[in-house]
Amino acid sequence: MSAAQDVLIVDDEPAIRRFLRSSLIAHGFGVVEAETGQAGLAALARGSFALVVVDLGLPDIDGHELVRGIRRQSPVPIIVLSVRDDETGKVAALDGGADDYVTKPFGIDEFMARVRAALRHRLQQQGQTATLRVGDLFIDVLSRDVKIRGQGVKLSRREFDLLVYLAEHAGKVVTHQQALTHVWGPGHGEYIEYLRVYVRQLRQKIETDPQHPRLLQTVPGVGYRVSADD
Structure with missing residues (x-):
């Protein structure tokens, strides 16, 4: 897989970022963090990422709008995080371009399985092997x-x-x-x-x-x- 192995985390909660960062690094990924949607878009414009993790509850940009903005820039896999478990929100995120939707709180084993599934799907789309x-x-x-x-x-x-x-x-x-x-x-x-x-x-x-x-x-x-x- 000729692709970057950095994950971009866009979340305004330091505790969530620390949790995801330590887990992703333990699994061999590099991590770039952004506290706001604007910072996330700027980071995406500067670098290449294997995956983007987006919290819907950001202070500056509606999470669904951010997902659509990322998708306009890049085909990178997107996993959405949210405390909301309503069907309408999930459908909106997936229709906006997200690859998966994870409801908080969540376990790291589940999250890493979602990461692998998103990356595997992207590889299949690109005709590459896992x-x-x-x-x-x-x-x-x-x-x-x-x-x-x-x-x-x-x-x-x-x-x-x-x-x-x-x-x-x-x-x-x-x-x-x-x-x-x-x-x-x-x-x-x-x-x-x-x-x-x-x-x-x-x-x-x-x-x-x-x-x-x-x-x-x-x-x-x-x-x-x-x-x-x-």
Whole structure:
């Protein structure tokens, strides 16, 4: 999945933002917070997000209006939060472009399941897959789980994003600049030594013999390739 892994939370309640932030970060997502609808729209205009969480009860903009504004800007999945459990409000939010509606209070397991469902639906719309398998390597992009030879592997957020990008291009050479720009963003294309550190860390975790890697291969002077034959 070649997409940002940041979630934008638009909610004026600090306690809700803290709750969502800690849970999302624990599941490997980055988080950007906005206390108002206007701040949320500004953040969306500046960056790329995997998902937007919108509270309907904002101080400056009606939540339904904000959902429509986000949808005019982007196809990003939107999950609405609200203390209101009325059918009319749910229908209005979904008709306005929201992908899901969660009533407060809610449990984090339920919320993360809704997140995965929204992301999975978006991937299906884009013709992409939620899982990657290359030889003995298996990646669940949505749950951010990685297994090598059936054993779970714990990766940092950057390690995971780098591995996914390389695995998406299995059998092809990914240049240093392509990897750095995709994972770290524009302006990082020359930080080759930085990239090498992360590749070494990945090899320690996924290779049987990190000194003689078979899966994550170096293409001297160019970049890296995940072997589709391993």
